[in-house]
Amino acid sequence: MRLESTDKAACSQAHDSDHLVLAVINNQTQGSVVLDHRGDVVIWNNWMADWTGIAGTQAVGRNVEVLAPAITGNEYARAIKSAIELGKSVTWSLEMDPQRLDAIEAAMTRGDRLLPLTRISVVPLPVEGQQGCLLEFIEAPFNPVQLRDVAATAKSADKHVHKEAENNRFPVYLESSEVAVLSVDTSGIIREVNERLLIQTGYSYQQLIDTPVRLLFPTLSDSYDVDDYRALLASKIKQSSEGVIEAATVSGETRAFKISLFPSVSRQDLFVVLCEDVSGQSGAEDTILRQRELLATVYNQVADGIALLDGNGLIEQINPVGLAMLGKRSGQGQQMPVETIINMNDSEGRDINPCREALNRGSPCSTPESTFLLVEGKEPTHITGIATPLRDRHNQINGCVLVFRTVEESRRVSNRLSWQADHDPVTQLPNRRFLEDQLVRAIEATHTSDQVHVLLYIDLHNFSLVNDTGGRTAGDTLLRECGRLLQQVVGADHVVARIGNDEFAVLLLNCPPEEARDIAEEILAQIKSFSFPWQERRLKIGANIGAEVIDRETGSEIDVLVAAASSCANAKESGRNRLFFRQHQDERQVSGRMSQWVPKISEALEQDRFCVYYQPIVPLGNYAKEYDHYEALIRMIDESGQLVAPGKFIPAAELYGLIDDIDRWTVQHVISELGTEKWRKKSNLRISINLSGVTISNEGFKDYLLDLMDKSTVNPHQLQFEITETAAIREFDRALDLIHVLKAKGFYFSLDDFGSGLSSFGYLKDLPVDFLKIDGSFIRNMELNDVDFSMVSTINHLAHIMGIATIAECVENQTQLTMLEQMGVDYAQGFFIDVPQPMKNFMG
Structure with missing residues (x-):
């Protein structure tokens, strides 16, 4: 099937696009409500359902004042009446009418939205031959500067x-x-x-x-x-x-x-x-371009299943929601007859095929009232659908589009949200969560059959160079191209997932190790020959692949991922574009390279071969500098006296249970330094120390710390402990207890890397931290990426509402620093401000 681009073709298909209107309205990122002349709801889109907690099926046909009794008699109700009876428009904006917007939001919602409304409009609108009105509720990313x-x-x-x-x-x-x-x-x-x-x-x-x-x-x-x-x-x-x-x-x-x-x-x-x-x-070409963009947006974002067929009834494409409803992965079902992929029956078990009927009749065809979608391994789903034939410029039928949806509103929303939770928004591939679920199933299958699977862990080279050279847009395009390349090599029967910034995984199902090795080598060959065109350049990338066999001896899905990642690290040590393939029987490789760090870390602890570098945290804007603030960053010294970066030994320390000892060494060292005569002269000094999840969960750490403090002259106000967002939430009860006890003694706390992990604002309300450190992944590209900018702005605003000061990590240039100052962020830290170095360099 081909979509023609002429005005004539666009006009000839206009009458077939009505069924998309409601889908577009439901996909809007703003609230839209249409009322008839009585004030009864005709349309209530998905955004409104999410905002108010009232489903569209519950709202349609009911009076708006019945749905929101708190607006009865107030000026919003009068504005609606004026629009219907007198044809008058009213608009209230956050800039001019903040109190009105707050009052309307309080009257109509549960009060759990993170972002404020920026505009509410009441506009007269003809409805069913009489005067009705359109209500619009617009919510935009919060911008504190504005x-x-x-x-x-x-x-x-x-x-x-x-x-x-x-x-x-x-x-x-x-x-x-x-x-x-x-x-x-x-x-x-x-x-x-x-x-x-x-x-x-x-x-x-x-x-x-x-x-x-x-x-x-x-x-x-x-x-x-x-x-x-x-x-x-x-x-x-x-x-x-x-x-x-x-x-x-x-x-x-x-x-x-x-x-x-x-x-x-x-x-x-x-x-x-x-x-x-x-x-x-504007010319007809602009109109058609906008229509194409609209159709592309609807196809990928609408919360309904959409299948595109050619003139012979073979499936060309199914959108993400449709794939989720059918239990299929991307690429499965293409060029297959529609009835073999989308199986529908009526209540009496008779086959339903609206697509064939639409292609034969040349007119839209709807499914009967009692139509059920049959998917293997699932209960029959009550659905409704409509098939619409597509015509070329000569009015000849050359395809068909099927739009199908579950009857229950809650299931419609659930399908879309489920797909979003399991897929990467950039590449549209499954994400780490989806992969872990598939690994669990694959491991279970090995216990009931002779199946063997293989996980390939793929790490790209030069991805950061592409980002730096071509910008974020080039990086995203490269990721999508790599995803397509991997899918082409492995086919639709296996799982391709994006599991990290520049990391992919391929789960080869029911695949012998010898065949998996051949596939891995083919992937490397394709990547080596792949060059990425961007503007006037062609950029080359590389990759390393680590493999892990999944059989009856395999433990958990986490074990598989860790082992595959370890194999990938081994491949990296051998050079670029290398493959490291191991099986359980190869006992020499089971421990991996990471285990070699265990004796090195243990010897460094015994011989006191660690040191601390410090990085300044500075106030922004007019924020008064009450103290000199630094973050303590651990470094290991090897046997030759060379510094070892934490990225090399910290993962091994976490994996083999040595991170607790490193945390205690750091705490003891900083307290000891603060107690020296040179440091005591700087009474306004405050040091931030990172605590791992293991230390947070160790009930003996509190006693260890308080015992050190009792033996020193250090004021607890000089110490601030940083715990990561993920560790705090996973060890929530113990983290809460630790924070309460130590804050009562005068210590400060900050929540580190906020936004990078589990990101629960609900937990944030209950954690009495003093500072919130905004994760550097949002800061690095905030001047280039609207989403990153909005995330930083929103996190900063909500932290201030809760009385928590904010610190921006990884500030790398003046543009970012200026934007953060304008945004009202309290503190900043990063290489643009100063690099980590010994404290003596700061004390002069």
Whole structure:
């Protein structure tokens, strides 16, 4: 099947796209509710169901005031009534109406959303031949830089709007102009607008006056520290095509305005912006491009199963949700007859095949009311579906699209969430969680049969170089290409998963070791010959592969992963593009290279061959520097006197139970140093020490620490302990007890690497930590990646709400540091600020 790209083809298929409308609405990242003339719900999308806790099936047909009794009689209910009866639109934004938004959210939700609403709209809308309305609830990633002075702005708007308006009125000829006009001061605040602009954007006069011009032109939102907005607008016009800039209406729609700038004749600090609406002048090619982008988004993100068939009824593609509903993996079922993959029966056991019927009749075909999807190993699922034929430019049927969904709303949502929980969002491959589940099943199969499986652990070379050279986009594209390459080599009968930043795994099911070795060597050969085109360059990568055989002697899935990772490390030591393959019978390799560190670590502990390097943690912005703060970082000294980086010996110490001894050595060393005369002179010194999960769970550590403190002159306020997010949650009860006891003595605590592990804000509420360290994986690319920026902003905001100070790790450049300061992060740490080094270098 081929999708044609002409206007004629797009128009000929328009009447077949109605069934996608509801799917698109349900997939929106904002709340959408349609009410009829009585105020009864006609549409209630998935976002609303998640936000309110009321499923769409429960909401449709019921009055909105019955669903949310707390709004009865308040101004939101009056706004809905005004939209239905008088055709009036209302919009409230976080910048102008924070109290209104909070009141509406409290009235309609359970109060468990992490992010605030930024806009609520009530818009008149024809529904079933009568006047109804559309309710919109928009929630955007929180941006504290933009919203710091929201309350002050909201309070001052009503106070000054009338006075300012009288001083900044337009001449009569501009008031009556057919061109939208607004007057803006150089700091970017709107001082006057004419009637035409209000008509074209849907805003009221009061909503725009004394508000930032970026409310109208969102493309300016990335520029906060600007002294002259006229110059900024002029530069945006020069960068755009024919002086066209995108503007946002009150309902969130995008309009294309051709902008012209002129000086104000009334005041020198103002300038006039003329806006010509050219939205309707886009060509047919832009329309088709947007339709293609929409279809691609719907296909991958909609919470329904979608199958694309060719004209012969052979499956070309099934979307991720469809694969989950059918119990299939990516690639399975392609070029197979639809009835062999999607098996449907009615309540009497008769076969149902809407796709064949749609292809034969040439018109859409729906499934009967009692239709069940039959999947091997699962109970029959009650579904509904519709098959729609697709036509080419000559009106000939060349394919079919089947959209199918479970009848129960909860199951629809569950399928999508289940797929997301088990798959990597970048490559769409299964993730580590999915792989572990498959490993458990594979191990169980070896106990009931003679099957043997093999796990390949693949570590890419030069991935970080591609990221540094081409940026995050190039890195993501490379990961997707590598995923496709692996799938092509191993086929659809085996599992390909992305389990780390640059790590993949291949689970070869029911595969003899000799065949697995051949497949692993073929993967290496393909990767070695693979070059990645990016812009004007071709980038090469490499890989190492470690293999682990799974048979009756295999323990747990964790044992398999650790052994395969160890084999991959052995392959790395042999050079690039190497394979390390071992079996249980090879006793010489069972312990692996990591075990060789055990005597080295033990000797270093006995001979006191460790040292501590320190890295500064500095305050940002106007945050007062109350003390000199450093993080203690352990280093091992080998027999030749050379430093050994922690990444080499810490994993072995954790695996073989020596990390507890290393933690105690570090604590004893830091307390001893703080007690020396040179360090005592710096009474404002505070040292952060990392504690492992093993130490947290060791009930004897508290007594050990308090005994050391009793024998020293060190003030507990000089010590801060860092525990990782994952360790704190896995050892929650013991971590909570440790924190309570030691905080009562005056020690401080920080939660390290927050966002990288289990990420539970619910646990954070119960952990009385003083600092939260935002994981460096979000900081490293925050200036390039909107998701990373939003994560840092959200974590920082929520930590401050809970009274917890924030520390940004891994700050690597001035841009990141500036963004963190503007965001309101309290402290920063990283190589851009200073590298870890002995304390004597800081004491002069």
